[in-house]
Amino acid sequence: MSLRRTTLAAAALLSAGALIAGCSSTAPEPAASTPSGPVTGEVTFWSSLSGMADVAAAFNASQEDITVTFEEIPNGANGGYTKLSAAIESGTGPDVAGIEYDRLPGFVASDQLVAVDDLVAKDVLEAYDPQVRELVSFADASYALPYDAPPLVMWYRQDVLDAAGVEVPTTWDEFEDAARAVKAVNPDAYLTSFFTNEPQLAPLSWQAGAQWFSVDDDRWKVAIDGDASVEVADYWQRLIDEDLVKAQLGFSDEWTADLGSGVINGWVGGSWSASGLKTRTEGAGQAGKWIAAVPPTWDGEPSGALSGGTSFAITENTENAAAAAVFLEWLTTTPEAVEARGAVGTAYLAYPGLNEVAASVAPVDYYANDIYAVFDDASENLGPWAWGPSYDITSTALKDAVATAPTLTDALEQTQAATVDGLTSLGLEISE
Numbered sequence: 192m193s194l195r196r197t198t199l200a201a202a203a204l205l206s207a208g209a210l211i212a213g214c215s216s217t218a219p220e221p222a223a224s225t226p227s228g229p230v231t232g233e234v235t236f237w238s239s240l241s242g243m244a245d246v247a248a249a250f251n252a253s254q255e256d257i258t259v260t261f262e263e264i265p266n267g268a269n270g271g272y273t274k275l276s277a278a279i280e281s282g283t284g285p286d287v288a289g290i291e292y293d294r295l296p297g298f299v300a301s302d303q304l305v306a307v308d309d310l311v312a313k314d315v316l317e318a319y320d321p322q323v324r325e326l327v328s329f330a331d332a333s334y335a336l337p338y339d340a341p342p343l344v345m346w347y348r349q350d351v352l353d354a355a356g357v358e359v360p361t362t363w364d365e366f367e368d369a370a371r372a373v374k375a376v377n378p379d380a381y382l383t384s385f386f387t388n389e390p391q392l393a394p395l396s397w398q399a400g401a402q403w404f405s406v407d408d409d410r411w412k413v414a415i416d417g418d419a420s421v422e423v424a425d426y427w428q429r430l431i432d433e434d435l436v437k438a439q440l441g442f443s444d445e446w447t448a449d450l451g452s453g454v455i456n457g458w459v460g461g462s463w464s465a466s467g468l469k470t471r472t473e474g475a476g477q478a479g480k481w482i483a484a485v486p487p488t489w490d491g492e493p494s495g496a497l498s499g500g501t502s503f504a505i506t507e508n509t510e511n512a513a514a515a516a517v518f519l520e521w522l523t524t525t526p527e528a529v530e531a532r533g534a535v536g537t538a539y540l541a542y543p544g545l546n547e548v549a550a551s552v553a554p555v556d557y558y559a560n561d562i563y564a565v566f567d568d569a570s571e572n573l574g575p576w577a578w579g580p581s582y583d584i585t586s587t588a589l590k591d592a593v594a595t596a597p598t599l600t601d602a603l604e605q606t607q608a609a610t611v612d613g614l615t616s617l618g619l620e621i622s623e
Contacts, residue, residue: 231256232514237275238289239266240501242532249531250521257514267294272583279303284508286515287522290335292326292500293393293578293586299329300580304504306332310516315524315542322573323541327502335502336523337541341461342569343394343498345484346468348456348477349559351380363426363487370435373456383457384449385427386441390593391459392603395427396420397496397576399489404579410622411580413611416603422489424599431599442467451475459486461498462566465537469557478557483565493572500541539566584613 236247236259247261262285265271272294278284280303290298298304308316316324316333320340327335347359355372358365370382396403401419405412414420430436437455439446449455450471458464468481488494503523505515522528526548529540537553540546550563579585588609592602611621 229256230513230517232511233257234259234287234511234515234518235285236261236287236518237264237285238503239264239271240289242535243289245533246522246528246531249527250518253521253527257517259518267291276301276303279506279508282508284506286505286509286511287503287519288506289338289501289503292337292497292502293582295327295335295502295504296329296578296580297582298504299334303507304334305507305509305512306334307336307505307516307519308333310505310512311336311520315520318524318543319541320570320573322575323497325575325577326500327504335504336519338501338503338523339463339538340497340541340570341463341499341539342566343391343398343486343496344460344462344464344565344569345383345486346458346460346464347382347482347484348453348480349482350480351382351453351456359482359484360487361485362491363489366487367426367430367435370430374435377453379454381435381437381449381455381457383436383459384441384446384455385431385436385438385459387438387593388443388590389441390589390599390602391498392420392423392427392589392593392599394461394496394498395423395459397574398486398494399423400494400574402575402577403585404577407622410620411614412622413579413607413614414623415585415610416600416607420603421600424603428599447471451477462537462539462562462569463499465558465562466535466554469554473557479559481558482560483558483562485565485569495569495571495573496576497573537562539563539570579610579614580619581614581617585610588613 234257236243244261244263247259250259264274275284275288276298315336319337323337323340324333327333327337351373352359352369355369355376357369357372360366360369373380373382393403396419399419399422401414401417403413403415403420427436431438437449446455451474458468465483472481503519505512505519509515524542526545529545529548530552534552534554538549540549546563546566555562585606589602589606592605593599596602596605607623611623615621
């Protein structure tokens with residue numbers, strides 16, 4: 192991502208300072224304020240999420256003042272953010288774009304987005320869960336509207352738990368006991384996998400009370416290998432070493448085959464996992480065998496975390512911020528937008544009141560329990576969390592380290608060092 196107009200250090204410190212450490216700063220001026228008359232014009236919209244072409248078409252059909260032109264772009268892993276950033280830098284970016292929470296700080300730090308506080312209704316911003324809103328808030332300004340807020344969720348084969356004589360685990364100690372019980376019944380079976388290519392160490396650490404990024408005395412504090420995260424890494428390493436979980440490539444043909452054959456009987460995923468799990472297991476006759484569950488806790492106290500999630504932002508290229516804001520608000524807060532997207536996934540929407548609609552179009556009947564009720568429970572008690580100013584550095588380092596380091600704790604230490612080196616090279620002052 193280009194850093195042409197401002198040092199990443201200054202913008203990123205402002206972004207996290209007001210959010211986490213109470214550092215004072217002045218929010219930038221938005222591109223425009225909400226107009227008093229009818230809003231008209233054309234809006235370009237980029238997203239990698241499936242079903243968004245239908246959402247744009249539904250918006251266009253709902254009124255005649257604003258026309259939205261949609262373009263599907265690759266997801267971040269396949270170059271979508273590179274394309275988006277380059278387009279914004281060249282002045283050819285869209286009016287509205289989808290950006291995941293972990294990448295949003297980098298776009299804000301590069302001055303590529305406009306604040307939306309004066310572009311959308313105040314009560315819209317105030318309606319979000321405070322922790323979710325903080326993920327899009329920097330320097331006392333909001334730079335996007337949250338779309339989904341997918342909680343970290345466990346998925347289990349209920350029949351496999353029953354055969355092993357165990358209840359749904361409520362603590363991680365119980366989870367380990369359940370893994371042993373499943374293995375005792377079938378030595379070839381595992382309660383779940385640990386994905387080596389898409390490690391869930393960030394949300395698992397968040398759920399354990401860790402904070403990988405914060406601000407300390409006007410410096411970014413990086414604590415990826417802090418005590419809580421190390422406890423998580425040591426725990427999963429022990430399960431791997433004792434052959435209680437299977438370390439493997441997530442979303443691979445092998446993993447899919449293992450799900451179908453009963454080798455793998457659980458998934459550390461998110462609310463978004465439901466549709467993919469159905470697709471991968473329905474051919475094996477597993478309808479009605481899977482359940483969603485709130486993740487186990489470390490100390491018995493409820494603690495939630497998100498697993499991914501997307502926001503929608505207005506880019507600095509917009510020439511009609513008012514029209515972009517009208518579409519942005521419709522996209523993220525209306526039942527009509529949820530219905531238009533249809534049954535392409537199991538999104539857990541961030542805006543209050545939308546998940547009843549989401550459940551009505553999602554493949555909920557495949558599961559043996561009320562998965563959206565579980566999503567509600569898993570979304571409670573979200574702990575504090577902020578993504579770093581250039582999380583692509585951390586994400587790349589973590590994937591490389593998990594694939595090559597002797598242990599997961601070593602992987603965290605390597606990721607810590609790589610993140611500190613990478614952010615320092617961008618001009619940031621770092622504390623550990």
